[in-house]
Amino acid sequence: MRVGLIINPIAGAGGPLALHGSDAYGPGAEVPDWAARRAEEALRVLLAGCAPHWVCGAGSMGEDLLCALGQAPQVLGARCWPSSAHQTREIASQMLQQDLALLLFVGGDGTARDVLDAVGEALPVLGIPAGVKLQSACFGVSPRAAGRLAASFLAGHRRITEAREVLDLDEAVLGLGRVQAKLYGQLRTPVDARLLQGRKSRSEAGDAVDAAQLAASVKPQLQKGLHFVGPGSTTWALKQALGLDGSLIGVDVVADGKLWLRDATEAQLWELAQQHPRLWLTAIGGQGHVLGRGNAPLSPRVLQALGRKALTVLITPRKLQALANTQLCVDCGSAAVDALFAGAVRALTGPREQAMLQLVAD
Secondary structure: OEEEEEEOOOOOOOHHHOOOOOOOOOOOOOOOOHHHHHHHHHHHHHHOOOOOEEEEEOHHHEHHHHHHOOOOOEEEOOOOOOOOHHHHHHHHHHHOOOOOOEEEEEEOHHHHHHHHHHHOOOOOEEEEEOOOOOOOOOEEOOHHHHHHHHHHHHHOOOOOEEEEEEEEEOHHHHOOOOOOEEEEEEEEEEOOOOOEOOOOOOOOOOHHHHHHHHHHHHHHHHOOOEEEEOOOHHHHHHHHHOOOOOOOOOOEEEEOOEEEEOOOOHHHHHHHHOOOOEEEEEOOOOOOEEEOOOOOOOOHHHHHHHOHHHEEEEOOHHHHHOOHHHEEEEOOOOHHHHHHHOEEEEEEEEOOEEEEEEEEEO
16 A cells, blocks of 8 residues: 655745745745655554554655654655645655655645646645635645545545545635635545535635624724734625735734734734734635634744634625535644633624634534
8 A cells, every 4th residue: 555745845935924735935945844744644644543554755755754754654755844735746746656645745735736737637636725825625724634634545445535626715805805716626535524624615705794894893993902813805804894905815913903013913903912802713615614724923822822702703794605514624733732722712704793603613
């Protein structure tokens, strides 16, 4: 039983810096460990259930982690730092000749696109979530969920897969004030709706009207005090209602109704978190993630400083209807902080309307 592993070692590295991807992460920067830690979470779960023969990228692209976990992998490619999209595609192409039962990759939507370009639907593939952007439906809901799904798939007599979308933000419409995913193709992924990240749903025409009404009802609460307002089309409506030149895909800081910081970094949020601001977030349509997807500057230490009482979720009725089992998800990279935020959470759905939903940690 042969399993491939490709790690994008700089996946997620741009998040704390308020970069919306890791392409701008320079070779002189400090070596990040986010992707490796997320990969290790998944592999420890997988290795508890099976013992595959590993084929992986060299160095930080898989070899280093597998050796640290006591494995003896077959290594493809040469060591290089930082890695590139070209290397990911090249190693993924070589994986096609390795008779793999499953190919695991660690990264975000950009890494998923690279793997798609190289292998298409030629072999089963599963993503371990570690990127800044995670719109695609080929990822586990968390690293641990990805590990469980991989172990279950490898142990099965009938290894069933389905085509799952590879998506990325459509930069062309971002400037028009819309968060919209662009479809690049599909990867064959092991099947388990409980463990796979949901498909990102598109906003319906009436959703903007609902979001504007919700924003108008919430606006007075942000005209006093300090507030962190996260990314997304629903929170964007709130920023528009306040007349702010905020970020559609970043975390903004609002003080007494005025824009204090646009696209704040993790370090800036950490400093301001000591002043006990309120936190306003929305859920990703179709997926339900509130924390851990697209709002990386809200790191575990920032969230721990804020506490769960600071959180209010804004979600339109249409987006709520599209959620599987009406559950919201948290996957911020710390099991302790995930557990802190898990449980019942108040969600505002419209003027004078709210719902109590479950925020679930894997």
